[in-house]
Amino acid sequence: MTHDISKPHWSRWIAPNAPDPHKTKYKPHNNTIFSSPYGPFPPSPSDLNIHELCFPPNNPLPPDYPLFINAVTEETVTLHKFYARACALARVFRHDGPNPLRLGKSPVNDQEDGEILGMYSRNHLHYPMVAHACFRAELVFGGISPASTPYELWWVLRKMQITSLMCHETLLPVLREALKMGSGEGDKASSLRLVLDPNKVIVLSDDSSLNTVSGHRTVEALVRKGSTLPEVPRKLLGGDKMAYLFQSSGTSGLPKAMMITHRNGMSSGLQGMITGTQNARFAGVEPLTPQRVLGVIPMYHSYGMILWILRVNLMQLTNVLLPRWDLELALKSIEKYKLTALPLVPPLVRQLAQSPLTEKYDLSSVILAGSGAAYLPQDVAYQLGKKLPTSGGAPIPSGYGLSEAASIAAPAFPGIFGLEPALPSTIGYLLPGMEARVVDPDSLRDVKKGERGELWVRGDVVTPGYFKDAKATAELFAQPGWLRTGDLVMRDDQDRIHYLDRLKEMIKVKGLQVAATEVEDTLLDHPEGLVRDACVAGVDNGRRDGSLFVRAWVVLTTESEKQGEEAIARKLDEWIQSRLSRHKWLTGGMEVVDAIPRTPSGKMLRREMRDRYHAHVKGRNKL
CATH class of the missing domain: 3.40.50.12780 (ANL, N-terminal domain)
Incomplete structure (x- = not known):
């Protein structure tokens, strides 16, 4: 029997040559190109339209169910x-x-x-x-x-x-x-x-x-x-x-x-179907059982496109939509509708993890929570995991993707294909249909395992380029088919990917590279929990020698505010110096702020903080 991607059964998401989740053992290797443990996409017609993948024309609709619910008005679309x-x-x-x-x-x-x-x-x-x-x-x-x-x-x-x-x-x-x-x-x-x-x-x-x-x-x-x-x-x-x-x-x-x-969009939607099906088969449960999902990720964003548009009718999902983020409304919706899945971005994970409101609502229905669209600090991932009764205290997993390639890597289900756990410091393994390399951004040569380099990826989720912008497209693809992500990573001995930082955000100090995220994580990891949020960037050292100072902006917790900014600055400076090499110390100083600016998807606007600082220094020098 030939494979048919339009048949109304979960088996359509399994390619004929897909690895068996129990019998197949993924073998890490040293080849410069590595691929997903989940294997390839299932075959599909070369001219398939996204709508006809979701609603195959020869299939009757399944029994009706609520598809979208407005959490404010309770209006429902089946x-x-x-x-x-x-x-x-x-x-x-x-x-x-x-x-x-x-x-x-x-x-x-x-x-x-x-x-x-x-x-x-x-x-x-x-x-x-x-x-x-x-x-x-x-x-x-x-x-x-x-x-x-x-x-x-x-x-x-x-x-x-x-x-x-x-x-x-x-x-x-x-x-x-x-x-x-x-x-x-x-x-x-x-x-x-x-x-x-x-x-x-x-x-x-x-x-x-x-x-x-x-x-x-x-x-x-x-x-x-x-x-x-x-x-x-x-x-x-x-x-x-x-x-x-x-x-x-x-x-x-x-x-x-x-x-x-259409091929890009379908592939992004298919990845979740493949991983969900294979994970369920490995766990010995029925694949793709109905889920009730919190809907807050912006629909215009690549993450939201996958959640609310590309997966319609691929499995039974009831999506409870919040027109805009409201923490208490989100918690009320989880309890009222017994939501099972929480797709989030880092700022929302942080709010749910740290707000006392979370303790007032029943979150026992949640069986899956995850973060995407931006870097999620480890401490925050653990904090929310401890508040979800069904998580067993495990940290909230975080997926990795770009607007140019919506979904690239994510933690795998523990034990599937014999895989080692995806540690909190990693973004996990490549998703179905993906291949990757780690490349020196200057020489454009592949680096060895364990060495830092830029992540290059290829697969059907990768954009063909920027619209009517040939120059930007050429910069995106250093070699035919290979997308330069602009992210600094390390591939470990198990072929897990460790995210380090954006290449453009690397801070050069006397010829040495400093990853802003490493310094931020260290600040957030202070044993007294002094910092609620942190931003680190390189600022002008005034010497015009190409080197920068490392500067931090921090948002204090309610408890640490009582100690005074001077005492907190001293404690954090001592902590950084005890944990990190000298070139990573805060030579550019530290500033307490009320909030760190971010995009709606959670990306930190380090450039904005750096520009504000430089404008302040320039204005001060004119006095």
Whole structure:
């Protein structure tokens, strides 16, 4: 019997040549290229569309269940309702259908121009439905951060070449301000011009009865329109065609737009299905049993895309959505809906771990919690693990990926394939379908096991490049097919990957490299628990010799604040000097701050702290 990825059974996620979780023993090796213990992806048609992976056209829908629930209003969308609405909206979006919005055909890659729909909204009950309508209509879309300022929105609209836009009603004022900035003529930072047609703006409203908002048609009005249109049977195309665009984080300059193909998106969704199935087989339980998930990760982000859009109907998931992060609402939702899975980012892990509110709610239903999108300090991972009754005190695992390759590595289920445990200091093993190398970033030569180098990866999750930015794409791929992650890692004797730091965040002190995360972890690891959060960066030493000073900014715990900043600074300085080599000492000083700035996904904005410090020093020197 041939493998069929569309059959409605968990076995479709197991490739014919996949390793057996009990019998196959992964053997670490010294070859420069190493791969995932989970093996390859299952075979799939070369032109498969993301929507048809999630909803195979020849399969009946499973019995209905709540798919998305708004934690605030309790409004619910069931699986069957989701599918019917996505089909209706897709009929409206098709460029070759009745086409009331006058949408054009979308480009298949960045060598073409065409229709690209911007998705500019906070988390919303119907955001995933709009995304699936786009897949079904073969309409390329681009996710845009709802936290964008007018200037940032104007920039991203141009970088993504957005021609039409879905905008949440609360963000219309930001859009109006962005449009006032003009086409971008004369902007030396980018040659791309604003091509958004204001007549193609549609509004995502919280009031489903409205047909228009501020003169723009609503998503609900278009769904109602689509429900009256006939369905035209057609073969959807996908594969290596562009499916959507991601906005890069913007932590090092203005954001870029990266292309994600249908194959990229499907592969990111499949990795969780493969690991979940294999882990269950190893544990001797039924694979992919129904789960109830806390929904707070931003939907425009690569992490959120996997959770809320790429896995719809691949297994039974009831997702309880928080429109925005609210600690007590999250805890109430866990208790009320008996949530089983908590996908989180480091700032949320820290809040759950350290807030006294956590003790007031029943968290016994949670069987899985994990972190992604940014580095998770070990102490915080352990703190939350101790608060979850079912974790046995084990630390919260943290996955690793990039916007350019959404999911690369994660801790493996203990013992599967004979693997050694993924220690808290590691990001684990490569995920299904991935290959990697560790390379000296200067010589571009592979390094030996145990040596530091830049992580290079390849696999079907890797972006084909940045949209209409050949120069940035060329910098991303040093060799054909190999993505330079920009992260400094070490591969150990078991082929586990140890994350060390961002290469750009390495601090050079008298020719020696200092990993900011190592110093931050040491500060957080003080035996008295003096520090709640920490940021370390290299600052100008004033000598113009290319060397830097190591400086720290710390957020104190409530208890340590009582001791006074001077006493705390002395204790932390002594602690650093007792644990780390001299070139890693805080020669640039230490400053107590109220908070460390981060992106919504949890990435620390070290550059912002460094720039603030340099601006302060410059201003002081002028006096």
